[in-house]
Amino acid sequence: MRARFRVARGEFTLDVDLSLPASGVTALFGPSGCGKTTLLRAIAGLERHDDGYLQIGETTWQDADLFVPPHRRALGYVFQEASLFEHLTVRSNLDYAANRVPAAERRVPVDRAVELLGIGTLLDRRPAHLSGGERQRVAIARALAASPRLLLMDEPLASLDRQRKGEILPYLESLHRELDMPLLYVSHSHDEVARLADHLVLLECGRAEGSGPIDEMLTRLDLSLAHGPDAEALIEATVSEHDEEFDLTYLDSGVGRFSVARRALPVGSRVRVRVAARDVSLTLSPQSDTSILNIFPATVEEVAAEAEGQATVRLKVGGIPMLARVTRKSAAALGLESGKKVFAQAKSVALLA
Amino acid sequence: MPTGADLTALGVTLKLAALATTVLLLLGTPLAWWLSRTRWRFKFVLEAVVALPLVLPPTVLGFYLLIAFGPHGPLGKLMAAVGGPPLAFSFSGLLVGSVIYSMPFVVQPLQDAFAAVGRRPLEVAATLRASPIDRFFSVAVPLARPGFLTATVLGFAHTVGEFGVVLMIGGNIPGETQVLSIALYDHVEGLEYGHAHWLSGGLLLTSFLMLIAVYGLNRRFRVLRP
Amino acid sequence: MKILATAALVGLLVGVPASAERIRVAVASNFAGAARKIVERFEARVDHQVDLSLGSTGKHYAQIVHGAPFDAFLAADAWRPELLERDGLARSGSRFTYARGRLVLWSATVGLVDPGGRVLDQGEFRHLAIAHPELAPYGRAAREVLTALGRWDALAARLVRGEDVGQAFQFVASGNAELGFVSYSQVRQLEGSIDGSLWQVPENLYSPIEQQAVLLSDREAARAFLRFLRGAEALEIIRDAGYGAP
Numbered sequence: 001m002r003a004r005f006r007v008a009r010g011e012f013t014l015d016v017d018l019s020l021p022a023s024g025v026t027a028l029f030g031p032s033g034c035g036k037t038t039l040l041r042a043i044a045g046l047e048r049h050d051d052g053y054l055q056i057g058e059t060t061w062q063d064a065d066l067f068v069p070p071h072r073r074a075l076g077y078v079f080q081e082a083s084l085f086e087h088l089t090v091r092s093n094l095d096y097a098a099n100r101v102p103a104a105e106r107r108v109p110v111d112r113a114v115e116l117l118g119i120g121t122l123l124d125r126r127p128a129h130l131s132g133g134e135r136q137r138v139a140i141a142r143a144l145a146a147s148p149r150l151l152l153m154d155e156p157l158a159s160l161d162r163q164r165k166g167e168i169l170p171y172l173e174s175l176h177r178e179l180d181m182p183l184l185y186v187s188h189s190h191d192e193v194a195r196l197a198d199h200l201v202l203l204e205c206g207r208a209e210g211s212g213p214i215d216e217m218l219t220r221l222d223l224s225l226a227h228g229p230d231a232e233a234l235i236e237a238t239v240s241e242h243d244e245e246f247d248l249t250y251l252d253s254g255v256g257r258f259s260v261a262r263r264a265l266p267v268g269s270r271v272r273v274r275v276a277a278r279d280v281s282l283t284l285s286p287q288s289d290t291s292i293l294n295i296f297p298a299t300v301e302e303v304a305a306e307a308e309g310q311a312t313v314r315l316k317v318g319g320i321p322m323l324a325r326v327t328r329k330s331a332a333a334l335g336l337e338s339g340k341k342v343f344a345q346a347k348s349v350a351l352l353a
Numbered sequence: 354m355p356t357g358a359d360l361t362a363l364g365v366t367l368k369l370a371a372l373a374t375t376v377l378l379l380l381g382t383p384l385a386w387w388l389s390r391t392r393w394r395f396k397f398v399l400e401a402v403v404a405l406p407l408v409l410p411p412t413v414l415g416f417y418l419l420i421a422f423g424p425h426g427p428l429g430k431l432m433a434a435v436g437g438p439p440l441a442f443s444f445s446g447l448l449v450g451s452v453i454y455s456m457p458f459v460v461q462p463l464q465d466a467f468a469a470v471g472r473r474p475l476e477v478a479a480t481l482r483a484s485p486i487d488r489f490f491s492v493a494v495p496l497a498r499p500g501f502l503t504a505t506v507l508g509f510a511h512t513v514g515e516f517g518v519v520l521m522i523g524g525n526i527p528g529e530t531q532v533l534s535i536a537l538y539d540h541v542e543g544l545e546y547g548h549a550h551w552l553s554g555g556l557l558l559t560s561f562l563m564l565i566a567v568y569g570l571n572r573r574f575r576v577l578r579p
Numbered sequence: 580m581k582i583l584a585t586a587a588l589v590g591l592l593v594g595v596p597a598s599a600e601r602i603r604v605a606v607a608s609n610f611a612g613a614a615r616k617i618v619e620r621f622e623a624r625v626d627h628q629v630d631l632s633l634g635s636t637g638k639h640y641a642q643i644v645h646g647a648p649f650d651a652f653l654a655a656d657a658w659r660p661e662l663l664e665r666d667g668l669a670r671s672g673s674r675f676t677y678a679r680g681r682l683v684l685w686s687a688t689v690g691l692v693d694p695g696g697r698v699l700d701q702g703e704f705r706h707l708a709i710a711h712p713e714l715a716p717y718g719r720a721a722r723e724v725l726t727a728l729g730r731w732d733a734l735a736a737r738l739v740r741g742e743d744v745g746q747a748f749q750f751v752a753s754g755n756a757e758l759g760f761v762s763y764s765q766v767r768q769l770e771g772s773i774d775g776s777l778w779q780v781p782e783n784l785y786s787p788i789e790q791q792a793v794l795l796s797d798r799e800a801a802r803a804f805l806r807f808l809r810g811a812e813a814l815e816i817i818r819d820a821g822y823g824a825p
Contacts, residue, residue: 044480046476069479070480071479071480071481071482071483071484071487071488072482074482076480077476077480079477081473083473085477085492086474086496087495087496087498096483096491100481100482100487142481143481146481152480416749419749419750419753422753422755423753424754426754439755441706441739441750442739442750442756520746521746524739524740525742526738526739535742539713539714539742541637542635542637542638542714
């Protein structure tokens with residue numbers, strides 16, 4: 001998928017040229033007002049900007065002489081507010097989408113969408129009688145029932161409280177697993193992106209600062225993401241075994257084996273492990289007299305100085321990038337520089353599942 | 354008791370109101386839709402034109418229509434050119450007059466209702482593969498239902514109550530252009546206050562019931578809206 | 580509010596000589612032009628002031644019955660003043676005919692109406708406008724003329740009725756009705772701005788259209804005005820406006 005748009009509207013300009021993977025979840029991430037929604041609306045064709053180019057697979061939706069109107073684009077769009085049709089029941093909302101899909105393009109039956117979002121008991125209700133979380137689940141199911149080739153979501157959780165977010169996130173993750181449907185997901189929430197995204201586009205002030213696989217993007221020292229107080233690495237892992245005696249769960253990953261507090265997950269489940277840079281300390285030799293369980297041999301790739309005497313160190317562990325936040329003094333004392341062999345000890349890790 | 358002529362006038366009135374309301378819905382819906390969507394800079398000029406019958410004395414409108422319908426007026430010339438019958442003193446002329454006269458009562462509720470629908474539901478429909486016409490009928494119209502109800506009842510009621518315009522262009526022809534309000538006027542002028550009471554009371558009651566219906570039903574619909 | 584009203588009242592009492600009065604007179608619309616000229620002359624002679632309220636005789640009648648504060652009433656017919664007198668709402672004995680309406684068959688088209696009114700027999704027209712035959716004196720007169728000529732039934736389908744003669748005139752002036760029975764005073768008032776054609780209907784074809792006036796209040800200024808209305812000076816104005824003398 002290729003999207004190029006140039007938009008000038010008063011003070012605001014958007015100027016992006018992106019090549020995005022045709023599968024998985026791509027997060028458009030950045031602060032409010034950076035052009036995420038504008039870009040998403042341009043991709044959907046809801047706003048027409050003449051200076052643009054958009055191609056999905058082999059299909060061109062917009063170029064210099066062509067503008068395919070939104071209703072001829074096989075896409076699904078989930079807005080920040082659920083925006084259900086208030087005059088229709090939940091079932092009719094879903095049918096509205098399904099009935100307009102040509103038979104040859106039908107990929108997601110209504111029943112499947114209902115099942116994926118767990119809204120089977122809501123079908124005969126009117127939108128006015130649904131909770132915020134339920135409304136948003138119906139909106140997502142409705143977008144799926146349109147059998148889109150591309151699913152667009154504009155901060156679908158932003159208008160929900162924390163509890164409702166927690167209610168919906170698992171459904172979003174399951175979409176990711178169950179459906180082979182590329183998803184473009186606008187968010188300014190670090191947490192949502194960490195849980196859902198495979199690919200990340202970092203938008204700032206209307207420009208794409210970078211675009212790539214999420215583990216790379218989070219740890220690139222030339223981007224802002226690696227420098228904030230919340231800088232972290234994401235590592236894909238598999239649940240390998242549970243330790244009854246010590247109440248631990250062991251996860252295997254490209255980095256090595258993680259030990260985390262026990263979670264009731266079946267062995268073999270795919271999970272994501274979040275390792276915050278400030279929780280990672282570095283030693284030159286492997287420590288055995290330490291309480292820290294998660295210790296991995298690593299190679300320093302790059303060191304960047306931070307404010308307040310801090311430094312961020314980008315490491316590679318078994319080919320997988322990680323970050324460590326240390327003092328500049330320690331970095332000097334340990335002689336951290338590119339190629340240096342060290343041991344990374346993660347004081348705590350968070351499991352996303 | 355109403356006279357036979359009153360009943361004929363009632364028939365003319367109901368036929369006029371029903372036809373005028375139908376024409377108004379057909380013309381007013383696209384106009385109201387356009388007004389609610391457009392970003393045209395001078396849209397307010399058109400809105401003011403639509404609203405004119407609200408503030409103009411009906412006799413002013415009637416007077417200009419009489420001039421326009423005449424052999425030297427634009428509408429009179431147009432009808433003559435296409436070989437149509439003259440509009441003055443005819444039911445068709447009353448229909449034209451009523452459509453203009455009741456226009457704001459149909460267009461304004463519809464425009465407000467369409468504006469209240471907002472852009473979002475239509476954008477959603479567009480992303481669900483609904484073409485512009487499709488989303489107008491499947492989303493905008495049902496969501497604007499209270500507006501249609503209000504527009505229909507107000508357009509009808511206002512046409513029933515129309516007097517000044519008919520007075521100027523009707524010619525008071527029984528069965529053709531003599532409507533209820535004119536019959537009422539004649540009763541009053543002729544000091545037949547008994548008949549006048551029958552008609553006035555009937556008109557008052559009917560109008561009141563129609564307005565009750567609008568407000569009552571709109572309240573019920575509002576419950577369904579968030 | 581009260582203070583203002585009192586001040587205004589005091590101002591009136593102090594600023595105007597005791598004999599001067601301000602009266603309100605209801606006048607039939609068809610007599611408006613002549614009435615204005617008469618008031619102008621009247622006010623030049625005396626200290627009184629006259630406010631004219633123009634309108635249809637039917638409406639004026641209803642207003643007077645419901646207590647409208649008019650001092651005199653110049654009606655378009657004799658019927659309403661008679662009713663007011665009978666019901667004690669007008670000063671008894673004050674009623675008189677101040678003008679006699681003259682009916683004409685008029686068209687805004689040159690040459691359509693011939694001086695003998697034969698156009699009514701030939702019938703080269705679609706609409707013939709008249710005032711309401713039951714409500715308006717000119718309408719009644721028009722019906723009498725058509726009946727006398729034996730054309731009432733034949734032309735019934737082509738009649739368009741104005742509520743009053745003013746409307747009938749408007750139907751003809753705008754060309755929507757090719758011709759109509761109107762008041763000669765209306766045609767006079769055009770002062771040649773429309774080159775039409777007309778037939779002065781012989782007065783033996785219709786009963787007189789008597790426009791009558793009555794006194795409604797006991798005020799001296801109102802009496803003076805009605806006296807002036809019967810005088811030679813007013814009569815000249817009335818004749819000039821196209822009415823017959825009483």
